[in-house]
Amino acid sequence: MATTRNGINYDSLVKDDRVHGRVYTDPAIFEEEMDKIFSRGWVYVGHASEIPRPGDFRCTDIGRQSVIMVRDDDGQVRLLMNRCTHRANAVCQVERGNARMFRCAYHGWTFRNNGELASVTYQDRYDAAFSKEDHGLREVPRVGVYRGFIFGSMSAVGITLDEHLGKRVKEQLDLFIDLSPEGELDVTAGVHKYGYRANWKFQVENSMDGYHGNFVHQSFFENVRRRSGVNLTDMMTSQSLAQTRDLGNGHVMIDFRSYNKARGGRLGAAMPTSESGKAYRDALIAKHGQARTEELLTARGTHLLVFPNLVLIGVQIRIIRPVQTDETEVFLYPAFLKGAPHELNVARLRGHEAFYGPAGGGATDDLEMFERNQIGLSARVDPWLRLGRGLRQQRQDDDGTIVGQITDEVTQRGIWRQWKKLMSQDSAAISVRRRRNGNGTARRAIL
């Protein structure tokens, strides 16, 4: 029975073809999301290339908990809780930097960048039983890395990152990363940060929504058409060969491969005829071979959600940060492709800026939709949001994924199925397990 500590029966709020508006507005549900999705589960934190040298760090959050993502003096990536073990002062005040030590300004305790407590001021007033070894900065209980993508889980138990991602998500991450001729991303181009006054799940769902583009983004597409003669709206009609796909575990994607293939593959057509475009294509073939290069370029355009907070679209790594029921922050990190011509990386950056960021010509209109959503939710005579588009026509693909047409709500249904599964877990069982495992050293998995 899916009733939880709030007395909420999630089966009654999430149906196959609709969700109840309360899932976006109820503060008790938000609190439960912070526990069951953003504490217990795997959450994307950052990319290893953001902290390339020993001592490099970025201060961030997992859910609403302040965390320092740091590379220690031995080169190991760690996720340290940003909280002095003495009286809870935050030991890191800046978003990014390089530090051998984190010193708590309050009473002067000093921690190494691997979290160890290096020194305690006036230690003579603690008795002999006091041990510095017991008072290092606490670590996020589990850390997992897949090809530079760093994830954390606040729970010492639960499925592994490998199980969470599964083969299909790793394949999609590979397609994103291997667009680099060196097979590595360089996430050092800073970050666009925008916010909106609506629930975090609107951004999650919309990132994977192939139905809205021709309406919300018509002003952007019209500029593209006027400039280049290319009509992007063809990709997103109900006749397009592009697809929505449910990869399982809440991970979903918009898949343009069938659309791209029907246009004759992307190897020649999609690449700029410029020198840098040719150089890039040649570098990809040299690294990955002809067939894999074709596969990589055919997959371009993919929108991927790694449940719950990571989205990959175009050049960007997007992190969705819930703040409260009706407030959300979204951070976009453009990723350079290592080994690609500089001009190509610059062109990708300029393309990103045209659509994204707080002054961009595309994503800002999405944010406006989310705020209109949140206003609309106040009208509750009929409280349901409908997600049944393409429900009867969707099918199971050869690889076991569920696939539908791009304008179908396959992706939303995949997100909600996982959401309901996680939210329906028994709260008490989680906290018992957490107590039993304590908060010892992080368990680490490099996949």
Added chain:
Amino acid sequence: MSVDRHRVENFLYREARLMDQHAYDEWFALWTDDALYWVPCNEDDIDPERHVSIVFENKRGLEDRIARLKSGAAYAQDPKSRLSRVVSNIEIEEVNRSELIVHSTFNVTALRRRRMDTFAGRAIHTLRPDGEDFKIASKKVLLINNDVVINNLTFLI
């Protein structure tokens, strides 16, 4: 060229009014053909080829921005932000025959959907004399909040 300070001030005040009034075409007409409009992101001194910007646009990008805002389908400006800005602390840094570099500060109050936001910072204009008037060859906008979350910067800044 002798710099008439009043002419420079009047030009910046007029630009401010056109932005406040969403007078897109008139604002667009202020720019040279080789224009650069730049709002750095995260910090003021970045390499725009290595670091993302909030805006990094040439004349063509500006034209697209204006076309979108005029399209009736730029929902982030539907309804429009109501704007009032003060431009002050004008300093004319450098003068040669063909260009002036003008520093100023601005403070924009933006009201939209019952939310009041303040955007403050400095602007650095490169102005070229154009008859009795000027044209903007480049404008760099240094927002004090370029490293924190911004909800909506789709009006002209």
